[in-house]
Each structure stands twice: as C-alpha cells, then as structure tokens.
Amino acid sequence: MSLTGLYYGKPVELVKLFNTLKSRGYKVIGPKVVEGVIRLEELGSYEELASNVSDIQEPGRYRLVDGGKYFRHGPDSPKKMLYPPRLTLFRITKDYRIEVPEVEVPKIAFFALKPCDLAAIQVMDRVQGCLGDAYYNLVRRNLVIVVENCVEPGGTCFCATMGTGPIASKGFDVAFTRIRDDLVVFEAGSSLGVELLDELELEPLDEKLYREFIDVVRRAYSKARPIELPDKLPELLELTLDSDMYKEIAEKCLGCANCNMVCPTCFCFDVIDIPYYDGSAERVRVWDGCFSYNYAAVAGGHYRPDLWARYRHWFLHKFSYWVKQFGTYGCVGCGRCITWCPVGIDVRDTLRRAIKEAEKHG
Amino acid sequence: MKKLRIAVYKFASCDGCQLQLLNLEDELLDLVEHVEFAMFYEASSDVKPGPYDVAFIEGAVSTPEEEEIVRKAREESKIVVAIGACATAGGIQALRNWANVEEYKKYVYPNPEWIKALEKAHPISDYIKVDYEIRGCPVSKEQLSFFIRQLLIGKKPTLPVDSVCMECKMKGNVCLMVTKGIPCLGPVTMAGCGAICPSYGRGCYGCYGPMIDPKPRALAQAFVKMMGLSKRDVALLFKSFTGWSKPFREVVDEYGK
Ligand code: SF4
Ligand code: SF4
Numbered sequence: 001m002s003l004t005g006l007y008y009g010k011p012v013e014l015v016k017l018f019n020t021l022k023s024r025g026y027k028v029i030g031p032k033v034v035e036g037v038i039r040l041e042e043l044g045s046y047e048e049l050a051s052n053v054s055d056i057q058e059p060g061r062y063r064l065v066d067g068g069k070y071f072r073h074g075p076d077s078p079k080k081m082l083y084p085p086r087l088t089l090f091r092i093t094k095d096y097r098i099e100v101p102e103v104e105v106p107k108i109a110f111f112a113l114k115p116c117d118l119a120a121i122q123v124m125d126r127v128q129g130c131l132g133d134a135y136y137n138l139v140r141r142n143l144v145i146v147v148e149n150c151v152e153p154g155g156t157c158f159c160a161t162m163g164t165g166p167i168a169s170k171g172f173d174v175a176f177t178r179i180r181d182d183l184v185v186f187e188a189g190s191s192l193g194v195e196l197l198d199e200l201e202l203e204p205l206d207e208k209l210y211r212e213f214i215d216v217v218r219r220a221y222s223k224a225r226p227i228e229l230p231d232k233l234p235e236l237l238e239l240t241l242d243s244d245m246y247k248e249i250a251e252k253c254l255g256c257a258n259c260n261m262v263c264p265t266c267f268c269f270d271v272i273d274i275p276y277y278d279g280s281a282e283r284v285r286v287w288d289g290c291f292s293y294n295y296a297a298v299a300g301g302h303y304r305p306d307l308w309a310r311y312r313h314w315f316l317h318k319f320s321y322w323v324k325q326f327g328t329y330g331c332v333g334c335g336r337c338i339t340w341c342p343v344g345i346d347v348r349d350t351l352r353r354a355i356k357e358a359e360k361h362g
Numbered sequence: 363m364k365k366l367r368i369a370v371y372k373f374a375s376c377d378g379c380q381l382q383l384l385n386l387e388d389e390l391l392d393l394v395e396h397v398e399f400a401m402f403y404e405a406s407s408d409v410k411p412g413p414y415d416v417a418f419i420e421g422a423v424s425t426p427e428e429e430e431i432v433r434k435a436r437e438e439s440k441i442v443v444a445i446g447a448c449a450t451a452g453g454i455q456a457l458r459n460w461a462n463v464e465e466y467k468k469y470v471y472p473n474p475e476w477i478k479a480l481e482k483a484h485p486i487s488d489y490i491k492v493d494y495e496i497r498g499c500p501v502s503k504e505q506l507s508f509f510i511r512q513l514l515i516g517k518k519p520t521l522p523v524d525s526v527c528m529e530c531k532m533k534g535n536v537c538l539m540v541t542k543g544i545p546c547l548g549p550v551t552m553a554g555c556g557a558i559c560p561s562y563g564r565g566c567y568g569c570y571g572p573m574i575d576p577k578p579r580a581l582a583q584a585f586v587k588m589m590g591l592s593k594r595d596v597a598l599l600f601k602s603f604t605g606w607s608k609p610f611r612e613v614v615d616e617y618g619k
Contacts, residue, residue: 037536060588062540075536085532252584254577256549257524261531274508275515277392287532292524293575307575342527342539342549343584 002204009202026109038074057155060344072154077264094279109144116334119164120264149177153224156335160224234320239361250308259337260289369401369414373421378500379446412438422448422483436490447499455483456606499569522553523574529557571604
C-alpha cells in the first residue's frame with residue numbers, strides 16, 4: 001500500500017497496461033503521428049503510440065519535429081469520438097415512421113490522454129448531462145481514461161490558469177507521469193484503475209521518489225506560466241460587455257470557426273434534413289459554432305450579425321456565462337484555439353486584456 | 363404528382379456545371395421520374411417552351427444578346443438558380459474585366475469587328491433577381507441533387523454558407539496554413555465542395571467564392587504579415603475563379619495596384 005496513492009514502475013508496465021486494455025476488448029485510442037501531426041487515433045499496438053517526437057506550437061503555427069521527449073495534443077480532441085462531427089439522428093420512412101438507427105457503441109479506452117482533455121470530458125459531462133445527448137452518454141458509460149500527466153506544457157497551453165493541468169487530480173481511471181526515462185509514476189483514480197494497476201509490477205513511492213515526483217510537478221506548473229485569475233472572474237468579465245476591445249480584436253478575425261471546431265468543449269450543432277427521392281428523409285446532426293454567421297440567424301432576424309459580437313459571445317461564454325449555465329468554465333486551457341487559428345488570435349491575450357478592462361470598470 | 367419543369371440556360375461558360383446534372387448517373391432514373399427537363403440542350407435538342415418552375419443558369423453574361431436572354435429567363439421561370447462560379451461571380455472570363463476587351467479582341471480574332479462582346483463579363487445577378495446560388499467550379503453534383511430533392515418535397519432549399527474550414531475540420535483534415543504555411547482561401551470561401559483541395563494537400567483556390575460575411579482583407583493581411591507573401595501574390599491568389607465577386611475584387615484592387 002502506498003500512503004500517497006502513488007506507485008512506480010518501469011516503462012514496460014505501460015506496455016502491459018496497454019495490452020490489458022486491448023485484451024479486455026477496448027478500442028484503445030491515443031496520440032499517434034499521422035503525416036507529421038499528432039492525431040487521436042486508434043492504436044493497433046503500443047508501438048503506434050507517438051514517441052521520439054516533439055511539437056512546436058505557437059499562435060497559428062504547428063510543427064512536429066523528430067527527436068525530443070515531449071509532445072502535446074494536436075488538433076483532435078476526445079470530442080471527435082464522443083460527439084462525432086456528423087451523426088444521423090433518425091430516419092423518416094415515406095409513410096412517416098421514425099426509425100432511430102441502431103448504433104454500434106464503441107468501447108473506448110483513451111491512452112495517454114492529456115489532463116486538459118480529461119477536464120474537457122468532465123466539462124462535456126455537465127453539458128451533455130443537461131442536454132441529455134444519447135450518443136454521448138452511451139459512449140461515455142463505457143469510457144476508460146488513462147491520462148498522461150504533462151511534464152512539459154507547450155507553447156499555447158494554459159491549463160494551469162484554468163486549473164485543469166498539467167497534472168490531473170480526478171476523473172481518470174489511471175494517471176501516469178514519466179518522471180525519468182526509466183521510471184513512471186502511476187496513480188489509480190477509480191476502482192477499475194485499481195484493478196488495472198493490480199496487474200502491473202509496481203512499488204509504492206518512497207519518500208525520496210515522492211520528493212522527486214513533486215519536483216517534476218512543480219516544474220511543470222511553473223512552465224505552464226499561469227495567468228492570475230481574479231476572484232469572481234465570471235461576474236467581472238461581464239463588465240467588459242460594452243468595451244471596444246472586442247471590436248479591435250475581431251478586426252483580425254476571419255469568422256472561419258476553426259476555433260469552435262477544434263475546441264474540446266464547443267458543443268453547438270446544426271441539424272440538416274436530407275430528403276430522398278422515395279419520400280423518405282434523414283435528420284443529421286453536424287458540428288456548428290458561434291462564429292458561423294448563420295448560427296445566430298433566427299426566424300425574423302439575426303441577433304449577432306457583426307463578427308465582433310460573435311467573438312465577444314464566444315469569449316464571454318467560455319469564461320463567464322458557462323459558469324452560470326453549467327457550474328464550470330467552458331475553457332480548459334488546452335490552447336487549441338490559439339494554435340489552430342489561422343491568423344493566430346490568442347485567447348490568453350484576450351483574457352488578460354479583459355481582466356484589465358474589467359478592473360478599470362469595477 | 364406533377365413533375366417539376368426545369369430549364370437549363372447557358373451563357374459564357376465551359377458547360378461543366380450543367381454536365382454535373384448528367385453526372386448524377388446513378389440517380390438519373392429517379393431524378394427524371396420527378397422532374398421534366400423541358401429545356402436542357404446538353405441532354406436533348408427537344409426543347410419545350412416556358413414557363414418553367416426552375417431555371418438553372420450557368421455562365422456569365424458577356425454579350426448583348428445574352429443580356430436579353432437572361433431577362434427572358436427570369437420572366438419565364440418561377441425560381442432562378444445561378445449555378446457555378448461564372449453565373450454567380452463572373453468566373454474565369456471575368457479576369458478580362460481588369461483589362462481592355464477591345465485590345466483582347468484584336469489579339470485573338472482576325473476580324474474583331476465581328477465579335478460583339480460586352481465590356482465586362484457579368485454574374486447574372488447584375489441583371490436579374492437570383493433566388494438561389496449553387497457555387498463552385500464546377501458545382502458539386504451532390505449539392506445539385508440535394509438542392510433539387512429539397513425543392514421536390516416543398517422545403518426551402520438550404521446549402522452551407524460558412525467557411526471551407528468547417529468542412530475541413532469536420533472531415534478531419536489538418537490545417538495546411540497552420541502546419542505547412544501554405545496559403546489557403548478556405549477561411550473566407552463558402553463551404554460545399556467537401557474541402558476537396560485541402561484534402562489533397564493544396565490550399566483552397568476559392569472557387570466557391572466568398573462565404574457569408576467574409577473577411578478577405580483580414581486574410582490578405584495575414585498572408586502578408588504571417589506568411590510573408592508579396593502583395594502581388596496575394597492579389598493573384600484572390601484573382602481567380604471568383605476574383606470578380608465584390609469581396610475578393612476589393613482585395614485584388616487593393617493589393618494588385
Ligand atoms: S478566432 Fe481565429 S479561428 Fe476563430 S473564427 Fe476568428 S480567425 Fe477563425
Ligand atoms: S477555448 Fe480554446 S483553450 Fe479553451 S478549451 Fe476551447 S480550444 Fe482549448
């Protein structure tokens with residue numbers, strides 16, 4: 001027994017853990033290098049897990065280079081599996097019967113998921129708990145999450161600001177941290193996690209190793225360079241509603257909605273009805289986002305025709321309204337919207353600026 | 363059920379857009395059960411007079427004669443649908459709108475005085491009210507079919523109007539601008555093609571034309587500032603299939619000076 005709940009073992013234990021999940025029938029999904037980018041894909045074997053690569057992420061720029069030990073998440077997030085971009089909701093036969101297609105619900109295990117993405121799943125849990133999305137809840141029920149804690153946060157990461165990383169604290173089945181090349185620290189976060197770790201050759205962390213682990217954690221936090229968030233941030237930010245800052249920032253914005261698409265918590269959707277010649281039809285759900293023009297078009301008008309108002313809405317929803325709506329921030333600090341914005345608009349800058357503006361008013 | 367009477371008009375264009383109707387090979391039999399192609403020269407020389415329920419108009423208006431026909435098309439048809447880059451934005455032949463057409467005629471034709479060309483090639487909305495646009499060079503046959511099927515059940519047809527980026531992301535494409543520094547018109551171009559070019563590693567050429575509420579000037583600025591493109595190259599990027607559309611033309615005029 002370990003008093004801290006932490007155990008350690010050799011890296012080969014990760015291979016064993018991986019194989020256990022496979023043998024239990026899970027579709028194991030984790031970071032994989034595909035055409036020079038880290039993607040979240042099914043891993044046929046442990047060897048397919050990305051390694052010996054590192055990424056450079058800056059506003060509007062992503063490069064993967066050979067060598068190095070650390071890489072961060074790419075454009076894909078767990079949303080891709082839990083909330084697919086295109087899903088047939090039902091079919092209507094020509095005599096007006098509604099048929100809900102039988103879906104094969106995959107049994108998914110995420111392997112080496114980043115803490116921010118784990119946090120994103122927890123945010124989605126609240127949202128989908130409210131919306132009651134059937135597909136999400138079915139996949140979620142079987143989901144196993146093995147988290148790899150981040151020893152080296154990347155160029156656009158700000159998980160430490162949002163309190164979601166770089167080390168995961170709850171919500172996982174297993175979390176591991178590579179504190180040395182030949183030493184991995186393990187932690188179970190659920191009864192399944194305990195069961196999975198039981199099958200590995202692990203030792204409880206002694207005091208010396210615990211200190212070493214804490215050092216690694218501290219270093220990771222300091223590298224994540226958190227932004228100081230004032231108390232009552234959601235209320236404070238509402239004071240910026242009339243600020244011109246959004247107009248200035250949105251001058252650069254294209255309204256392309258890449259930020260919505262890559263965000264692991266953006267959950268908005270559109271429904272498309274597809275009629276067929278024989279009189280039957282299909283209703284399909286596709287991803288949508290608040291940056292798209294038509295999103296706020298309603299019968300009789302449009303409530304956010306200006307792009308700056310759409311930018312403001314997106315930002316304030318993530319950092320203010322979401323809290324009222326779902327009891328959590330809508331942003332987990334993964335930085336995807338920064339890296340994958342083609343013009344490199346940086347939400348961290350917006351956040352810093354909005355805090356300053358609000359404090360002027362407050 | 364009464365069949366939908368369709369007329370297919372053609373102005374200055376390559377015929378590729380109307381050909382997409384015939385390219386609906388697998389569903390043609392279903393299609394003609396529900397629609398009558400009352401006028402469709404590419405398919406049949408048997409032409410029936412109007413009025414028509416729907417006119418699909420391909421091509422840019424570029425001769426005085428076409429100016430008359432396009433007005434007649436409007437009078438004869440309940441719904442007018444402009445199809446393709448030429449009909450919606452002027453198309454490739456609108457590149458001559460930046461030049462002197464009289465000069466061109468002299469270089470191309472032995473008897474230029476026989477050629478009656480308008481000074482500019484026009485999208486058909488310059489002349490008549492257009493009810494719907496189906497974009498692309500050529501239009502996608504899937505969009506054509508989807509559009510017609512929506513009409514058939516009496517639904518107001520809708521097609522995507524947002525950026526190609528959204529299609530790319532939903533398809534699982536990785537951004538070419540962000541990972542490779544390849545200039546791409548996707549962030550300002552209307553979706554609907556299925557993000558074909560980026561799927562093959564090429565930046566979007568913008569053949570679908572400006573998306574709804576587009577910001578081409580912001581993209582042009584990013585091309586220069588973030589990617590180091592020359593102003594001339596930016597102008598050339600925007601000056602192609604749909605360069606004559608107003609939002610893209612503004613960039614061409616500003617950067618191509
Ligand atoms: S912030 Fe960036 S990614 Fe988002 S809509 Fe604007 S330009 Fe596109
Ligand atoms: S808003 Fe940006 S940083 Fe926050 S979770 Fe979404 S993509 Fe990540």
